[in-house]
Amino acid sequence: MIEWISEIGVAILLTLLILAVYAYQVSMGQILLTETYTDTIKFINKSKLVRTTLSYKDLWEITRIYVTEFRDKIGLTIKPAFNITIYPSDGYVSLCVTTWSSQTIPFLKYKITRIILGSEDISSLEYGEGEVIRCTKTNVHYSTTSIYVILIKYYRLATFTIIAPRNLVLNAYDPYTDLIYNETKIEKVYTIIPFYGKPVEAFFEKRDGGTFVEYEYGTVAFIVFEVGRVYITYRFPFNFTSGSFTPELEKYVHSEYYTFYISCGRR
């Protein structure tokens, strides 16, 4: 009798153990499969970051998807293809250009435009161009109140950055409607195309509650003179950062004439 009871007891224990092992296996498998479809992969798939040629609207859409759904989970950076920095040197601008892995590429060509704004129009311009190997001193004067438009070219690879005082930058441009939403009457609009070396005055008209500007392919920003204020608004999200993270994907994408560096990864 005791033998029978012990046999039954052991059989029950055995069944329980086997079930426990199976349960453990199933739960581990699920954890592993969930890990495969990580937030970074989800973000890449959802934002269609698998492409290498994007429109300016796609770039804005990437930032929108990131801000609305992934900002707490992963980090994102959209930058020009090169790391472009400026610093003052004897009253002039010194320009430094490296890749994002801090490497130097010999003989990059640069164009730099300094834009000084008045209250009703652009008051003056300065322009310089040349070649840069890591750092070079330009012939453009340095000032913290000016806007600098810098174009870097390596054969046909072109990228740009705009360095402007924070109080002059305004998010007034809506890429989805292609309109600038102004508060007062717009008096003058300039488009910035870094290849030209100077802003180009553009035609504009009232449309659907905003202002539509007739701009050229390759326009990167607008300088808007409204009644009582002036600001610059960007057409590309070329300087998007979201704090520190571990990069899992670092790639280059093309949009219009320009190449951008995009990086994303887990926090």
Add this chain to the structure above:
Amino acid sequence: MRTLEMALIVVIILLLYATLSTYIVTPKLSLKNDYYLLKEEAYSLARVLADSHILMHIMYEANPEDKIKIVVTAFSPANREFMVKIIDLTKNKVYLVKTPGFDKCTISATATVFYSDSKHNRIFVIELSLGRITGGKT
């Protein structure tokens, strides 16, 4: 007693199976992600080489391999090893550049891009592989 012994044997076998499969499956699933991301990076880098028309200039200079190495090193992300094979289809010549650590990579992904140089009437195939040296259980 015989039942108990059998039960113990079965439990040991099952636990062994569970442990081994965890060790084998985990790196495989991890590598699946790494491969996907490396492939993306390799393709975008190969496109930079093609779209920037860099090859139109550097392939006709002496020792093009050195220039290719400088350019790809500069543009590739940190902690990546690479191998670039540029095949000149017109002259049937192959240029190969790789970092010393590429052979030690435990994972790599390759992207292939065509580039046609209409100025010199040449066609190139760019095969760019990016790899990483991974180690241990991820």
